[in-house]
Structure formats: structure tokens, C-alpha cells
Amino acid sequence: MQDAAKPLTGTCRCGATAFEISATPIITAACHCRGCQKMSSSAYSLTAMVPAPAFRVTRGEPVKGGIKGPDLDHYFCPDCMSWLFTRITQMPDIVNVRPTMLDDPAWSRPFIETMTAEKLDWVELTVARSYEGFPPPEDFGPLMQDFAAGH
Numbered sequence: 001m002q003d004a005a006k007p008l009t010g011t012c013r014c015g016a017t018a019f020e021i022s023a024t025p026i027i028t029a030a031c032h033c034r035g036c037q038k039m040s041s042s043a044y045s046l047t048a049m050v051p052a053p054a055f056r057v058t059r060g061e062p063v064k065g066g067i068k069g070p071d072l073d074h075y076f077c078p079d080c081m082s083w084l085f086t087r088i089t090q091m092p093d094i095v096n097v098r099p100t101m102l103d104d105p106a107w108s109r110p111f112i113e114t115m116t117a118e119k120l121d122w123v124e125l126t127v128a129r130s131y132e133g134f135p136p137p138e139d140f141g142p143l144m145q146d147f148a149a150g151h
Helices: 034-040 137-150
Strands: 008-011 018-021 027-031 045-051 055-059 063-068 072-076 083-088 094-097 112-114
Touching: 027 137, 034 045, 034 063
Parallel strands: 027 112
Antiparallel strands: 008 018, 018 055, 027 045, 045 094, 063 072, 072 083, 083 094
16 A cells, blocks of 8 residues: 555544544554454454554544553544544553544555454454464564555
């Protein structure tokens, strides 16, 4: 995929909450954990990890829902309750954005999949790497380099 024009913009389902991203995502992923299945009402959730300084809410006031600390916080539109993004305490420099909320959903294709130990048995994704849990910290550097090289 070619690098998209910046900023990338997105909204919740009803449009009351909007955001923008001024940098290219550093990796995209599908998470198969039961929590994400329940939060997304689907087989998995999609994530585009972006540098925190490159992410900003431009309209609305997202509210916390789902998990509300101490390790992570999920943020939603207070009007339509769309799940917009997640902040993880151990990764304060990253925001996990739901890429299907972007006006251009091209960044929604997952590069990796995580928590495959909880994956529904009928789900098959074409990804570069699969992890039974979350990738170990030492894998992130090479994964981000591979993702950047392909995008």
C-alpha cells in the first residue's frame, strides 16, 4: 500500500467524535482474544498502532468504556458508543486506533495477528506473523521494520 496523505482522519459511527493521525501507522494487527471478540461483537478486533504524539481527537469528548485501567483504557464516542481507540499503560508512546473508523479503511488490513490461542476455529487470516499471545518485546522492532518496508 502506498503511503496515504496526512493527516489520516476518522470518525465514530454517528460522526460526533472525530480524530486525526499525522503519521503513518507503525503496524496493524488483528486481536483474537475473547475480550476483543466481545468488545467488537465480531471474531476479532482490528488495530492500527500509531505514535501517540501523532494522534489527536479533533471533535467530541471520548469516554472510557470496556476496560478502564489500570493496564489499559478503551475509549468510545459518548453518543453512539463506537469503540475508537485504546491506550495501554505499558506503551504510553502508542495509541491503538480502530482502523475501520478511518475515512479511508485501507489501514485496516492486519499485518500480524495476536492471541490466536483464543481464535475462533473458523477464522483464517492472511498475515505476516501469528502469535498465540502477544508478541514478545524483542519482536516489535523487526515487525515494525517489516511492516514499514511493505508499506
